[in-house]
Structures are given as C-alpha cells and as structure tokens.
Amino acid sequence: MTEQAIWKDGHWEVAPAVRGENVPLPYQLMNSPERDRIIAQRHRYLEYMHDHFADSLIQPPEGVEQIESEHGPH
Amino acid sequence: MAVEVAEALEAAIGELRTALGTEYVMTDFHQRAIRTTNTSPMGLHQWKDLLPDVVVMPASTAQVAAVVKIANKFLIPITPRGAGAGLADGATPMKRGIIVDIKRMCDILEIDDEDMTVTVQPGINMQELNKVLRPLNVWFPDDPASYPVNVLGGRIGAGGWSLLGTGYGHVPDLVCSMEVVTPTGDIIRVGAGGGRKIRKSSVGYRLKDLFIGHQGTLGICTEVTLDLAPRPQAQLPVFFATRSWEDAHRMTLAFNRSGIRCLSGVVMFDEAKVEFLRRDDEAWIPLPEWVNSAVATICYGTSVELEAVKSSIFDIGAANGGVYMGQEISEGDWASRHDRYHLAYHGRSDGTIRLMSWSCEDAAITWSQLPTVKRRWYEIAEALVAKHPEHFDIWGMFMYTGNPFRPWGDFLTEIDIGVNELEMTPEIWADWVEAKTQIARVSVECGGSVSAAHGGTREGEVDVACYEELKDGQFDLMKRIKKMLDPNNIMNPGKYHLDEAYEDEETA
Amino acid sequence: MSQQLSSKPFYDEKIEGTIIPLPLIKDCYAVFACRHKFCREVCPVYQDDRDESHTSYGFHTALLGISQGMGELADIRETITNCLECGACELRCPNTLFGGDFYGASTTTVDLVRKVRRDLVASEIGFEKYEEIVATVDRYIAYFEGPEGDLTKWADGLNLATSGETMLFVDYFNAFETTDIPRNAAKILTAAGVDFGILPRPGATLGELLDVNLETFVEMGRHNVAALEQAGAKRVIIINPHDYTYFTRDYTTHIGELPFEVVFITDVLEELTNNGQIVFGEATASEVFSKVSYHDPCTLNKICGITESPRSIIGKLPGVTYIDVTPVEQWSYCCGKGNASFKTLHPDTSYKIGAKRLQAAADLGVSQLVLACPHCKDQLTDVGARSGVAIEPVHILTLVAQAMGLD
Numbered sequence: 011m012t013e014q015a016i017w018k019d020g021h022w023e024v025a026p027a028v029r030g031e032n033v034p035l036p037y038q039l040m041n042s043p044e045r046d047r048i049i050a051q052r053h054r055y056l057e058y059m060h061d062h063f064a065d066s067l068i069q070p071p072e073g074v075e076q077i078e079s080e081h082g083p084h
Numbered sequence: 085m086a087v088e089v090a091e092a093l094e095a096a097i098g099e100l101r102t103a104l105g106t107e108y109v110m111t112d113f114h115q116r117a118i119r120t121t122n123t124s125p126m127g128l129h130q131w132k133d134l135l136p137d138v139v140v141m142p143a144s145t146a147q148v149a150a151v152v153k154i155a156n157k158f159l160i161p162i163t164p165r166g167a168g169a170g171l172a173d174g175a176t177p178m179k180r181g182i183i184v185d186i187k188r189m190c191d192i193l194e195i196d197d198e199d200m201t202v203t204v205q206p207g208i209n210m211q212e213l214n215k216v217l218r219p220l221n222v223w224f225p226d227d228p229a230s231y232p233v234n235v236l237g238g239r240i241g242a243g244g245w246s247l248l249g250t251g252y253g254h255v256p257d258l259v260c261s262m263e264v265v266t267p268t269g270d271i272i273r274v275g276a277g278g279g280r281k282i283r284k285s286s287v288g289y290r291l292k293d294l295f296i297g298h299q300g301t302l303g304i305c306t307e308v309t310l311d312l313a314p315r316p317q318a319q320l321p322v323f324f325a326t327r328s329w330e331d332a333h334r335m336t337l338a339f340n341r342s343g344i345r346c347l348s349g350v351v352m353f354d355e356a357k358v359e360f361l362r363r364d365d366e367a368w369i370p371l372p373e374w375v376n377s378a379v380a381t382i383c384y385g386t387s388v389e390l391e392a393v394k395s396s397i398f399d400i401g402a403a404n405g406g407v408y409m410g411q412e413i414s415e416g417d418w419a420s421r422h423d424r425y426h427l428a429y430h431g432r433s434d435g436t437i438r439l440m441s442w443s444c445e446d447a448a449i450t451w452s453q454l455p456t457v458k459r460r461w462y463e464i465a466e467a468l469v470a471k472h473p474e475h476f477d478i479w480g481m482f483m484y485t486g487n488p489f490r491p492w493g494d495f496l497t498e499i500d501i502g503v504n505e506l507e508m509t510p511e512i513w514a515d516w517v518e519a520k521t522q523i524a525r526v527s528v529e530c531g532g533s534v535s536a537a538h539g540g541t542r543e544g545e546v547d548v549a550c551y552e553e554l555k556d557g558q559f560d561l562m563k564r565i566k567k568m569l570d571p572n573n574i575m576n577p578g579k580y581h582l583d584e585a586y587e588d589e590e591t592a
Numbered sequence: 593m594s595q596q597l598s599s600k601p602f603y604d605e606k607i608e609g610t611i612i613p614l615p616l617i618k619d620c621y622a623v624f625a626c627r628h629k630f631c632r633e634v635c636p637v638y639q640d641d642r643d644e645s646h647t648s649y650g651f652h653t654a655l656l657g658i659s660q661g662m663g664e665l666a667d668i669r670e671t672i673t674n675c676l677e678c679g680a681c682e683l684r685c686p687n688t689l690f691g692g693d694f695y696g697a698s699t700t701t702v703d704l705v706r707k708v709r710r711d712l713v714a715s716e717i718g719f720e721k722y723e724e725i726v727a728t729v730d731r732y733i734a735y736f737e738g739p740e741g742d743l744t745k746w747a748d749g750l751n752l753a754t755s756g757e758t759m760l761f762v763d764y765f766n767a768f769e770t771t772d773i774p775r776n777a778a779k780i781l782t783a784a785g786v787d788f789g790i791l792p793r794p795g796a797t798l799g800e801l802l803d804v805n806l807e808t809f810v811e812m813g814r815h816n817v818a819a820l821e822q823a824g825a826k827r828v829i830i831i832n833p834h835d836y837t838y839f840t841r842d843y844t845t846h847i848g849e850l851p852f853e854v855v856f857i858t859d860v861l862e863e864l865t866n867n868g869q870i871v872f873g874e875a876t877a878s879e880v881f882s883k884v885s886y887h888d889p890c891t892l893n894k895i896c897g898i899t900e901s902p903r904s905i906i907g908k909l910p911g912v913t914y915i916d917v918t919p920v921e922q923w924s925y926c927c928g929k930g931n932a933s934f935k936t937l938h939p940d941t942s943y944k945i946g947a948k949r950l951q952a953a954a955d956l957g958v959s960q961l962v963l964a965c966p967h968c969k970d971q972l973t974d975v976g977a978r979s980g981v982a983i984e985p986v987h988i989l990t991l992v993a994q995a996m997g998l999d
Contacts, residue, residue, distance in 0.1 A: 014362070015369045015694070022366050024429075024695050030436030037602050037615045038697050039845075043594035045693040047897045049366075052689050056419040058920035060319070062214070063227075067415060068320040068383075068390045074398055076408045077325055077371065113663035114654035114671060115645050123627045131660055141643065169628050187642040207642065209633050215921075233629050364694045420690065427691040428625035437695075439618060441625040506621055 021045050093137055096158040100140055100182070103150040108141040108188070115139050119183045123230070124171045124542055125441045125516075127508030134176055136163065136183040143188045145263060145271055145306040152304070152574070153269035155182055161577045164300040166206065166238025169230035171444055172539035174242055174299035178578030184304060186237045193307065197222050200312040201260055201281045206237025206305045222312045225252035228537070231422050240305050243297020245446070245496055245537035247421060250485040251348025251384055252313055256296045257488045263307035264295050267570030271306070280309040294565070299539050300576040302569055316384040321418035322397050324406030325375040329354045329458075332377040335404035337451060339381055340485070340492035342400055344393050346385035347491045349484060353378040354458065357480025357500075363430065367413045379406060382418065425479075431502040433474045440477060440502030445520075447527035448486055448536035449497040460526045461499045468501075468519040475512050477502035486536050496536040499523070520544025528553045541579045550581045595854065596896070599845040600700055603707040606714055609666075612659035620659070622687055623652035623699055631681035631701070636926040636945045637674050646674035648681035648701040651708070669712055669719045674938065675705045676945075677799070677931035678890035680923045702895070702931065709803045722804065725933045729800050732764050733808070736796055743793055746771040750778050755823040756789035759852075761816070761839075763797045763832045770966040776989035777831045777857055779998045784869040786860075788829065791819050797835045799932030802842065809838075810846045817843065817850060825852045829860050831989075833891040833898075833965045834931065840896065856892065858964055861992060862901040865908055872910050872995040883913040884986075885958045887949065887972070888922040889965035891931060902964050902988055909995050915956045925949050927963075929971035946975035953983045960984045962991065 015022045019042045060067055070076075100109045110116070113135075120126075120134045137160070142148045155162045161181030168175045177183060189205035192213065196202070197220045204213065211232045214223050227248045228234060234244075240262070244255040252258075260283055261275025274292040276285030295303055326332045332352045339350045353361075355376050361368035381397055383390050398408065408414075417424070431440025449457050458481060469476045479500035486494040503516065524534045524545035533553060534540040540549030550559045563585035567573075573586050602615035612620070623631075631648035632638050644650050654668045682688055685699035692698030712719050735743060744752075746767045752760075760781065762774045781788055795812030802809055820828055830836045839854045864870040886906055892898040899919040906914050917925075928945030929935045935942040950972060953961040961983050963969045972985035993999065 015364065021693055022364075022369050023693075024364065024437070028432070028436055030433075030438070037600055037619070038700075039597055039599045039601065040692075040696045040698070041595075041597040044596040044598045044698075045696075047596055048688060048693040048698065050897055051683060052693075055689060055920050056416055058918055059419040059422075060415065061918075062211070064316040064319040064384060066318045066387060068318050068387070068394055070322070070408060070411065070414075071395055071398055074408050075402065076410050077375070110645075112667055112671075114650070114657055114668055115643075117657040117662055118644060118650050118653045121624075121627055128656075128660055131657070132662060135662070167629065167632075185644075187644070190642060212633055230628055233632055364691060366694070423630060423686045423690055426626040426628055426630070426686040427695075428622045429687070429691055429695045429697060439621055439625060441627070505625065506618070 019045075021049055092158040093160060096154055096160050096182075097138055099154045100138065100151060103154065104140055104142055104147055108143070110139040110141075111137070116183070119165055119168065119185060120176060122168045122170045122173055122175050124173055125443045125503035125505055127513045128505055129508055129510060130513070134178070135180065136177040137180050139183045139185055141185045141188045145265065148184065148186075148265045148304050148306050149269045149271055151182065151184055152265055152267065155574050156268060156572050159572055159574070162574055163576050164237070164241060164304045166235040166241065167209070167230065167233050168238070169234045170238060170242045170538050171446065172242065172299065172535065172541045173543070174539055174541055174576070174579065175238065186304065187235060189306065190235070192216060195220065196281070197312070199281050201309050202312055203280060203307065203309045204236060205307060206240070207235050209233065209235050210239075217312070218315065221315045223315045224258070224310055225313045226255055226258060229422050229425070236308055236310070237305050240296050240308060241298065241300050242537070242539050245486065247484065248348045248382070248384065249488050250350070250491045251346070251489070253311070253488045256293065258311045259292065259296060260309040260311055262292065262295060262305050262309070264303040264305055266303045267572070267575040275309070283311060297539060299541050299579050301566060301579050301582055302575065318385065318387040318390045320383040320390045320394055320397070321380065321414045322401065323378055323380045323409040323414040323417060324401040325371070325409050326377045326379065326405050327374055329377040331405040332379045333454060335379050335401060335406055338400050338404050339379075340451065342396065344383070344396060344491075346383045346389050346393060347381060348384045349382040350491055351380040351382075351485075352483040353380070354481040356478055357482060360430070360480045360500075363432070364427070365424070367416055378409065380414070380418065425500070430479065431477050431504065433477060433504075438474065438477070438504055439506060441505050442479070443501045443503050444498045445523055446535050446537040447497045447524070448494050448533040449483075449527060449530060450494060450532065451492070453530040453532060454483055454495060454497065457497060457526055457530050457532070461523055464519050464522045464526070465499060465501060468515065471515060472512050475504040475507065476516070494536065497532070517544040521548060524548035525552065546581060595840045595844045595850060597844045598698060598700060598841065600703065603703055607655075607665050607708070607711045608715070610658055610661065610664045612655055617656065617659045620652040620656040622697070623649060623685065624656050626686060630684050630686060634680045634684045634924045636676060636678065636680070636924065636928070637941060639924065639948070640941050640944050645671050648685060648699060651675070651701060651704060655708070665708070665711065665715060666717045668708070669717055672705060672708045672712070673720050675701070676890070676926050676934045677702045677705060678926045679894035680890070683894050684923060706802045710806055713804050721937050724936050725800050725804055728936065729798060729804065732796050732798055735764055735768070736793070736812070740792070743767055744790060746774050747778060747790060750775065750782070752778060753787075753789035754792050756787055757824055757826040758786060758788040758829065759820050759823055759825040759827070760788050760790050760829045760831070761794060761820070761835060762790060763794070763835050766832055766966050770969060773966050773969070773987055773989055774831060776987070776993040776998070780861065780870070780989065780992055780996060781829070783996055783998060784864045786864070786869075789823055791816070791823065794819070797832070797838050799834055803933050806846070809842070813838070813843050813847050817847060821851050827853045827855060829855055829857055831857045833889045833896075834967065837891045837895050856898055856901070858901040858905060858988065859898065862904050865905060870992070870996065872908060873997055874910055881911045881913070882960050883915065883958045884960040884962050885915045885917060885953050885956050886962045887925070887927065887953070887968055888919050889963070889968055890926050892964065893919050894923055902962070905988060905992065906962055909991055912991070915958055917952070917956070925952065927968040927971045928975065929967045935971065942971070943975055943978065946971050947979040947981065950975055950979060950981040950983050954981050958983065960986045962986055962988050964988050
C-alpha cells in the first residue's frame with residue numbers, strides 16, 4: 011500500500027503531501043462526478059481495446075491462487 | 085542564415101508550392117515547431133535550434149520524388165517524418181531544411197486475404213488499418229506502445245519492434261516489399277519476386293533490409309506490402325507478482341523454455357517499476373507490500389489452444405514463486421499498455437510532483453546478461469538523479485522478449501527515466517547525454533545492442549552505436565553506402581554520424 | 593448524471609501577444625510532454641486533412657512554442673479555427689483517460705480552443721470568418737429581445753404550462769429550426785403523464801458565444817438558471833445535447849452549482865419506459881421494419897458520457913433491428929457540424945466529415961441512422977441530400993413518438 015495515494019469518494023487520488031507547486035490542483039477544479047466520468051470512460055476504453063485485438067478473453071482456471079490487496083479495493 | 089542559403093530556400097519553397105500546392109507547403113512557426121520533436125526528451129532550450137525551415141505534405145509517390153529532386157537541386161536537407169513517435173530522434177531535423185510529413189499518404193491500396201497481404205501507403209496508422217481488416221478476420225500484428233498513433237512509414241524507417249513480435253514478428257519481419265524514393269529522387273521497388281508478395285526468396289542481395297531501420301537516411305518509403313496474420317480468436321494476459329526480481333528473472337527463463345507456441349510475449353517489471361506503478365495506477369496502488377516485481381505473459385491464438393495451455397502458464401508461474409495478480413491487473417494493464425506511461429504528472433522530485441517527460445532506453449540484451457546490465461544501469465541512473473534530483477527521476481525497468489517468433493533469448497531492456505524538460509539547462513543536458521553514453525556502453529559491453537526498437541541515433545548513444553557496436557567495418561560500410569545512394573547528403577543529414585562520409589574521401 | 597466540474601480558472605487570464613501565463617505554460621507542457629499524440633487519429637478534422645497542427649497536441653504545442661519565443665498569438669489565428677470542439681482529443685489524452693481522475697488534472701482542449709478564440713477577439717486580432725459567427729450570434733440573441741411568444745411558437749396548440757417542478761428546456765435551434773423535436777418531446781412527456789412546464793422566454797444557449805463572447809453566455813445562463821428556479825424547477829429536462837453540456841459543465845464552471853437536477857431527455861425516456869409510463873405498441877405487419885444504427889452525439893458521448901439510454905430505448909422500439917457501433921469507436925466520429933462554429937468556419941471539411949459518418953452507417957447495411965441531437969439531424973440531413981448516401985437520419989424522439997402512436 012502506497013502512501014502516495016488516498017482513497018476518496020470511491021476512487022484513488024494523489025495524496026495531498028505529494029502535490030507540490032507543480033501540481034495543477036490550485037489551477038484545475040474537478041469534482042467527483044467528473045472523476046467518475048473519466049474512470050467510466052477508461053474502463054470502457056480498456057474493454058474496447060481487448061475487443062480490438064481478439065474476440066474473447068480466456069478466463070483464469072477456477073480456484074487459482076490470487077493476490078489479495080491489503081488495503082482498499084482491488 | 086547566409087544570403088545565398090536564404091535565397092535558395094525561398095526559390096525551393098516556390099518550386100515546392102508549384103509541385104504540391106500552396107496549402108501543403110507550410111512555413112508558419114507552429115507548423116514547423118510541432119514537427120520538430122519526437123517522443124524522446126528534448127530540453128526546451130534546444131527547440132528553436134531544431135526547427136525545420138519548411139514542412140511539406142505530399143500526397144503521392146510522384147510528389148515525394150518531386151520534393152526530393154527539388155531538395156537536391158537547391159541542396160536543402162530533407163527529414164522524412166511519420167508519426168514522430170520514435171525515441172531515436174530519427175524524425176528530428178538536425179540541419180533544418182524540409183520536413184516531409186507523409187501522413188496524407190494513408191490509403192489502403194489492396195487487401196489480399198488469400199495470399200495474406202495488405203498494400204498501403206506509409207501514412208496509415210496500424211489501429212486504423214486493423215479496423216478495416218477486422219471484418220475479413222485478418223490483422224496486421226505490429227503492436228508497439230505507439231500502436232494507436234504511429235504510422236507505417238515511421239515504423240519501417242525505425243525498424244520497429246512490436247510488443248507481440250515474439251509471437252507474430254516485428255516490422256522488419258512483416259514487410260514483404262516496398263516502393264522507395266531514393267535520396268536522388270528515383271523510385272525503386274525492393275523485395276523479392278516479380279510481384280510484391282513474396283516473403284522468402286534467395287535471389288539477389290537482401291536490399292529490402294537496407295531500407296528498413298535507416299532512420300530516413302536512405303530514402304522515403306511510399307508504398308509497402310505487408311504480411312497479414314489471422315486475427316486471434318482469443319487472448320490470455322496473465323500477470324504474476326514475485327517477491328524479488330531474481331524470482332521474476334528465473335520465472336521468465338522457465339517461460340522461455342516452456343515450448344508454448346502461442347506465447348506472444350513475456351515481460352518483466354522490476355522493483356522500481358512496481359514502485360512507480362504504485363504511485364498512481366489504481367490497480368497497483370493497493371497491492372500488498374511484499375509485491376516486489378512482476379512477470380506478465382501474453383498468449384494470442386485460437387480459443388482451443390489457449391484453453392489448452394492456460395494451466396501450463398499458471399503452473400509455471402506458481403512453480404517459480406509467482407502469485408497471479410488477478411484479472412483487473414492482468415487484463416486492465418495489458419489493455420492499457422499503449423497509453424499508461426505518458427503522463428507528465430508521473431514525475432517526482434523530493435516526493436512531490438514535477439512535470440517530466442519520459443525517456444526510455446530500448447537496448448537488446450540477452451537473458452543471461454540482464455542482472456549485470458540492470459545493476460550497472462542503476463548505478464549510472466542513480467548517480468545522475470543524485471546530482472540533479474529536480475531534473476531526473478527513475479521510473480524503473482521493463483524487459484520484454486524481443487526475439488521474433490520465438491519467446492527466448494533477446495530482451496528489449498528499458499530503464500525509464502523522467503526528464504524535466506521545462507527546466508533543462510545546457511549543463512544539465514550535458515550530464516544527461518553523458519549518462520546515456522554510459523548506459524549505451526554497458527549494453528554493448530554486455531554483448532547487447534544499443535537499441536532493439538527505435539534506433540541508435542540519439543545524442544549520447546550515437547557515438548557508442550557507431551564507434552563501438554558497429555565497429556569492425558560495419559560503420560565504414562554504412563558510410564560508403566550512404567554516400568553512394570545520397571551523393572549530396574540530402575536525406576536526414578546529421579544522423580548516425582553519416583556526415584563523416586562526406587568529410588573523409590577515403591570512405592567514399 | 594450529476595453536474596460535472598472540470599474548470600481551469602487560469603484560462604481566464606488573457607494571452608497577450610507573446611506572453612503566456614505560467615500555469616498555461618505548464619498546462620500546455622503536460623500535453624506536449626507525451627508527444628505520442630494519442631489525440632491525433634481520433635480527431636475527425638485530422639482524419640480529413642492529416643495535418644496535426646489541427647489537433648490537441650498541435651494547439652498546446654503552438655502555445656508552448658509561443659512561450660518559448662517562437663511566435664505570437666496572431667500566428668495561430670487560422671489554425672485555432674480547425675477544431676470541432678467535439679472533445680475526442682481531450683478524452684483520449686492519457687492525461688485525462690489514465691490519470692485525470694487521480695491527479696485532478698486533465699486535458700481540456702475544448703475549453704482551451706474557446707479561450708484562445710476569445711483571446712484573439714479580445715486582442716482585436718479575431719480569426720477567420722469571425723464576423724459571420726458574430727452575425728449568427730446577433731441573429732439568435734435578437735430572439736431573446738423579440739416579441740413575447742416567438743420563442744414558444746414551436747409549442748402552439750400543445751397547451752404547456754410555464755412553471756412546474758419539472759421543466760422542459762428548449763433552446764433556440766430547436767425552437768426555430770427543428771420544431772418537430774421539441775414538439776415530439778412535449779407530446780411524449782404529456783402522454784407519459786409527466787407534468788412539466790416550459791420557459792416563456794429562455795435565454796440563448798449558443799456554443800458560438802463560448803467562442804466569441806463569454807460574458808453574454810454567462811449572462812444568458814444566469815437568466816436561464818434564475819428563470820427555471822423561479823418557475824419552481826427541481827428537475828430540468830434538456831433535449832439539445834449541446835445544452836446539456838452547457839448546463840452540466842459550463843454553467844457549473846461559470847455560474848456555480850445549479851439549484852435543480854439536469855437530465856437529458858433520453859435518460860428520462862429510459863426511466864419512463866422502465867417504469868411502464870411509456871409503452872410501445874407492437875409492430876404491425878403494415879409497418880416498415882427498419883434496420884438502424886445510432887450516432888452518438890459528441891456532446892453526450894465524449895463530453896458527458898451518456899451513451900446507454902439512447903441504445904436502451906432503441907432496443908425497445910418495435911420493428912427495429914439495431915446494429916451498434918460502440919461509443920469508444922464513435923469517439924472518432926462526428927457529424928461534422930461541430931460543437932459551435934465549425935460548419936461556418938470550414939464548410940467543406942464539415943461536409944466531408946459528415947459524409948464519412950453517413951458512409952460508415954451505410955457500410956453497416958442500415959437504412960436509418962438514429963440521432964439524439966438537432967444539430968446532427970440538421971447536418972446529416974443536409975449531407976445526405978448533397979452526397980447521395982442513402983441513409984435516412986432520424987431523430988430518436990420521432991421514432992419514440994411513432995412507436996407510441998403520437999403522430
């Protein structure tokens with residue numbers, strides 16, 4: 011788990027301590043619905059790119075050991 | 085600019101306008117400025133010095149030949165330019181002159197789904213091409229990080245490398261034949277056979293290879309016939325986390341030796357790359373602390389064969405200390421492979437964000453040498469960052485299988501470094517160039533090549549490429565070939581130190 | 593859909609000749625730094641002319657070049673007109689798509705293009721065909737000052753209220769150029785049992801104002817917000833997707849959070865079909881069964897992210913076979929009219945982009961292309977007539993009204 015990010019309103023954001031004078035936060039105002047829109051479009055885009063390269067994705071074997079995140083959603 | 089040079093340029097621009105139409109001969113500053121850079125870092129202090137004098141956008145082979153002849157008549161340099169997405173400065177004009185932007189030449193001339201070829205103009209993008217090919221159930225399997233943006237002409241000029249090259253071949257393996265406008269304006273065809281579609285022939289010299297990867301120094305490709313492949317039914321990206329990079333390295337060898345034919349790529353992520361992804365990638369942020377490195381395997385093929393091999397993939401991963409990272413990372417990260425690494429906000433200095441561009445080495449290194457190269461590269465990069473912590477930032481290493489059609493042996497090996505271009509100075513740039521020289525030298529000393537993907541023409545590595553990697557007569561032969569084909573040194577002068585061919589009569 | 597805020601207040605600081613404010617330099621550099629130009633192939637203008645000067649990378653890099661002493665604002669007065677303001681590039685930019693949510697910093701090319709055009713106007717440099725755009729604006733603004741009743745003439749005979757908790761907002765283009773669209777919307781809502789009103793005198797909602805006169809845009813916006821609030825609006829239904837972007841994104845930026853919910857008509861119709869307030873009849877043998885596809889308006893798809901409700905509604909229409917083109921594929925599509933001034937600025941390119949879009953539909957073997965935007969309808973009808981591509985552009989409300997037997 012990194013200390014560089016925080017979980018807020020259902021998504022990850024850069025931690026305040028990592029911002030600096032070069033971070034555009036003071037310059038750009040963005041609310042949660044806009045963040046949600048971007049995330050939704052990203053997921054839609056990734057799905058599109060899978061489909062672009064092949065007709066299907068093979069599923070992993072059932073019961074395969076899988077990593078579990080220690081904090082937050084994964 | 086000397087008066088006679090300015091007059092020649094003005095006269096040349098007049099003739100270019102006659103040949104191409106005024107609209108496609110551009111001299112405004114911004115039209116030139118946006119076609120100066122490519123994807124490798126450039127201190128903004130250098131920008132003005134690299135501006136071309138004029139940009140032209142030809143629409144046909146005849147127009148390209150006309151431009152080249154005008155350039156020869158007035159002795160004005162030409163730099164061919166595709167997408168400008170290379171990392172070797174190939175499309176950056178070093179001697180001003182004419183940028184030949186080939187992106188208007190983007191037609192598909194023929195699709196042959198029986199002999200499995202497609203013939204295109206060089207300005208077409210691969211993703212757009214594959215959209216057209218999809219209904220025919222074929223695809224052109226060149227998949228660089230720049231897949232959504234790059235164009236075929238640039239890919240050929242750079243001798244490009246594909247993320248799926250291990251399964252489907254890289255650009256040099258996928259070109260059947262080409263039409264090329266030579267530096268003197270002649271139009272030739274290179275490739276075997278009486279037609280355009282023969283892949284393997286034993287007749288004559290392999291001249292086609294001469295016109296692949298020349299960085300625009302030997303001509304401009306104006307038409308190319310490409311090898312197609314059946315469109316994959318299915319894909320299986322599987323990412324494994326490991327507790328150490330040594331585990332990842334060992335696991336990769338096991339995959340190399342697995343004999344799985346549909347394995348189209350294996351990628352290692354080292355410790356620093358995992359830490360880098362934890363900065364801002366939603367899927368990597370919440371990973372547990374023990375995740376130190378990663379290995380990604382990518383299979384493409386029919387559904388039946390992928391279903392058949394998937395248990396082997398997971399077994400090899402588990403047997404070598406890997407833990408499956410789940411579908412979100414495996415599928416999401418693979419799908420975002422082209423786009424994920426281009427954010428200027430990735431840069432950090434003293435723990436806070438600093439806008440940086442992305443420098444990516446792309447050496448070709450054999451598996452056995454990877455630990456040595458990795459250790460020595462980090463020594464160089466860490467010294468650079470220690471000296472200039474506000475200007476450089478280490479973004480970790482990737483190592484991708486690079487052998488065409490075979491998932492073993494060579495690895496495209498990159499160390500990614502954030503570069504603060506906005507605040508660059510000539511002094512700091514000199515230190516950067518020196519670091520790049522050292523990095524390139526390590527590659528060659530370890531038996532590798534400076535570049536697997538982009539070419540060895542960048543400042544810093546070009547000396548090592550020409551004088552160390554291409555020693556024993558290769559560089560001298562390059563110079564003789566260059567002077568023979570381009571007697572006026574018109575085509576992309578300044579690249580690969582080929583100007584030496586015109587300084588030293590003995591090489592002529 | 594909630595109101596989305598993505599605003600860069602430093603865009604308010606005017607570019608003077610060669611002086612680029614520092615935050616804007618960094619903003620432009622963030623796009624330049626990528627240099628892969630993911631914004632390129634997705635741009636409908638670039639697809640036509642293949643000139644990367646006319647892309648997000650081109651615009652940002654030109655401004656960065658000015659900041660490095662290579663030129664001045666006047667040098668890009670022509671280039672900056674080559675933008676549809678469709679939003680494809682800013683969405684496709686990795687800064688937005690792969691990090692915008694995380695860093696709270698995204699690429700905002702549409703706002704930048706509008707800002708540069710306004711700065712050119714403010715600097716008395718102007719740009720190509722600026723006067724024609726101003727004339728268009730003046731013609732529409734005159735409606736606001738015109739006789740009582742002109743702005744609601746489209747609703748004659750429908751007996752609509754002028755207040756209510758639900759208000760239907762009808763823009764000038766719909767009110768004067770494509771009156772069947774608001775009439776169908778009103779008939780459908782009435783038939784579904786929705787109580788709603790309309791404003792007797794709505795303010796202008798012109799994209800052109802964002803290109804040349806932000807002050808008037810905001811003034812009109814304030815009028816709309818106040819009038820809707822005064823009419824008792826808790827929910828405002830929008831039927832022009834361009835208006836939807838103004839209400840949910842531009843008003844949020846320039847006016848503030850709105851005191852009512854804003855919904856697009858297709859989202860409302862999806863609700864009404866799901867809860868049974870709208871019921872479509874069965875297709876009869878005498879009806880023509882049609883094969884259709886759907887064109888995502890740039891404003892809904894690329895700028896706001898609304899793509900599902902139109903597809904859901906089309907899927908429920910009787911007698912219709914639907915062939916989908918995914919919203920992501922359609923990031924690189926546009927009808928060619930653009931979000932504001934583009935058709936006026938570049939009529940030939942506009943036509944070619946529209947013809948390409950219609951041909952893409954024809955290649956699917958459909959007979960109709962369903963639209964959800966009056967501007968797309970206007971443009972593609974025009975393009976269809978000129979090009980001869982035998983695809984009928986039809987507005988989704990027309991099909992819904994037909995299926996409800998409201999003709």
